[in-house]
Amino acid sequence: MPRPLVWFRRDLRADDNTALLAAAERADDGLVALFVLSPGEWRAHDDAPVKIDFWLRNLANLSQTLQSLHIALLIETADTPADIPARVRDVAHRHGCTEVHANREYEVNESRRDVAVRAALGLPFHLHDDRVLLPPGRVRTQSDTAYTVFTPFKRQWLTVLAAAPPVPRPAPHPLRPVAGLQPAVIPQNIDGFSSPMDPALWPAGEGVAARRLAEFIEQSILDYRLGRDLPALHGTSQLSPYLAAGVISPRRCLAVAREANRGLFAGGLEGPDTWISELCWRDFYTHVTVAFPRVSMGRAFRKETDAVPWRDAPAEFARWCAGETGFPLVDAAMRQLHATGWMHNRLRMLVAMFLTKDLLIDWRQGERFFMQHLVDGDLAANNGGWQWSSSTGTDAQPYFRIFNPYTQATRYDPEGTFVRRWVPELRAWSTKALLSMEKLSASERRRLGYREAMVDHAAARARTLAAFKGE
Numbered sequence: 001m002p003r004p005l006v007w008f009r010r011d012l013r014a015d016d017n018t019a020l021l022a023a024a025e026r027a028d029d030g031l032v033a034l035f036v037l038s039p040g041e042w043r044a045h046d047d048a049p050v051k052i053d054f055w056l057r058n059l060a061n062l063s064q065t066l067q068s069l070h071i072a073l074l075i076e077t078a079d080t081p082a083d084i085p086a087r088v089r090d091v092a093h094r095h096g097c098t099e100v101h102a103n104r105e106y107e108v109n110e111s112r113r114d115v116a117v118r119a120a121l122g123l124p125f126h127l128h129d130d131r132v133l134l135p136p137g138r139v140r141t142q143s144d145t146a147y148t149v150f151t152p153f154k155r156q157w158l159t160v161l162a163a164a165p166p167v168p169r170p171a172p173h174p175l176r177p178v179a180g181l182q183p184a185v186i187p188q189n190i191d192g193f194s195s196p197m198d199p200a201l202w203p204a205g206e207g208v209a210a211r212r213l214a215e216f217i218e219q220s221i222l223d224y225r226l227g228r229d230l231p232a233l234h235g236t237s238q239l240s241p242y243l244a245a246g247v248i249s250p251r252r253c254l255a256v257a258r259e260a261n262r263g264l265f266a267g268g269l270e271g272p273d274t275w276i277s278e279l280c281w282r283d284f285y286t287h288v289t290v291a292f293p294r295v296s297m298g299r300a301f302r303k304e305t306d307a308v309p310w311r312d313a314p315a316e317f318a319r320w321c322a323g324e325t326g327f328p329l330v331d332a333a334m335r336q337l338h339a340t341g342w343m344h345n346r347l348r349m350l351v352a353m354f355l356t357k358d359l360l361i362d363w364r365q366g367e368r369f370f371m372q373h374l375v376d377g378d379l380a381a382n383n384g385g386w387q388w389s390s391s392t393g394t395d396a397q398p399y400f401r402i403f404n405p406y407t408q409a410t411r412y413d414p415e416g417t418f419v420r421r422w423v424p425e426l427r428a429w430s431t432k433a434l435l436s437m438e439k440l441s442a443s444e445r446r447r448l449g450y451r452e453a454m455v456d457h458a459a460a461r462a463r464t465l466a467a468f469k470g471e
């Protein structure tokens, strides 16, 4: 009789989990669940301690949910990625499993790992598409190539979605238990990944994610088109850590957004329409990493930008990392990242552009720093965002479009609320003073308790234009 093994990876939920549901349908003789702790792989991928801590807390939660379905979640540890196939094989054989199910991970290293697992297992290994709304390969141009520009991708994405709308499915019913099998204790800490961050910032669990989604739909989605650009507000869902760890499914998100959008994927109301577009960006960047694997191997999508003479400037990079640039909104954003593991999208674009255009420092350094600090770090979205901001990627900003950090502050933090929240040395400043910072001399800034601007924006802009033009 079939007894499947479900190997959880970045899909830490029971609700609408494609691999779990497929396995449950075949579990005549019970079902075994597994998660492999893989610190060597996490280190190699620069996964942030705050993210690993979030995963562990979600695993504990998942284990409880699975127990209520009579499924025991087992834990194995693989010190290096090369150890993973043997760990999965051993668990499957030890517990008499007849097949293995997992949701597909599309990145290069993960795909190679799964090839090795398949070879080691000696059992059927079923990989399911679950992570994005439409799997890579399903949205192609008329000439059967991958899209490299978002707008036509989205048009086709909407057509495919409308033809077969994905329907979220609930967790399986309780199964027949595997006799004598007890769930493992989930560790609270992994060496090298202890997070100093307050866990209450990112509470774990499918219930939390579902409530967050419901609150966002009730309170913010209608104003999202404008609200999403104002970091001082809670105008976005803050669901990214939950989506990245798979604590909530994108199909669940799409289904409720569609309901709030008069039943439409597009052409309904401006807020929900725009939010559904963000889910499409998430799909788009995943499709790009599969179609153009070089982007996840540290290479630019636009090969010609390999010639940009990025500056080797460790002291300047360190100031950017620390949020000590002397540009209030950039500093506030970097400090938000350090304090919470998360940064608002408008500010991710601003700080990425500041690093690559004002400091002319290689986008790969920023991409890596983000991964090392983000609770929602995701290779495809992070790489896409960095390459967009640095004008090296698909859909990239043209290199001559460079955000002015002062103008961005006036436009997106017009009362200085966000800056005062995160930069204590500016808390007592009037809004007028904050927004005319550009005109203050270095000595005036010092007198008022804020450091000098680390670059002259106009001169930096000219330097970058010349660098991109190859002058």
Ligand SMILES: Cc1cc2nc3c(=O)[nH]c(=O)nc-3n(C[C@H](O)[C@H](O)[C@H](O)COP(=O)(O)OP(=O)(O)OC[C@H]3O[C@@H](n4cnc5c(N)ncnc54)[C@H](O)[C@@H]3O)c2cc1C
Pocket: 228, 236, 237, 238, 239, 240, 241, 243, 244, 278, 279, 281, 282, 283, 285, 343, 344, 345, 346, 348, 349, 352, 370, 374, 376, 377, 378, 379, 381, 382, 383, 384, 385, 386, 389
């Ligand atoms: C330089 C840079 C780096 C980024 N790194 C990451 C990352 O590592 N992980 C990550 O999830 N997002 C990343 N993003 C995209 C975006 O900033 C975050 O997804 C968003 O800020 C998360 O907040 P939210 O959940 O409130 O988003 P909402 O505005 O509520 O959007 C809903 C969901 O859509 C998805 N989404 C939204 N915008 C984007 C986008 N531009 N690209 C891809 N997916 C998107 C996210 O899953 C998000 O949770 C990055 C953007 C930039 C510019």
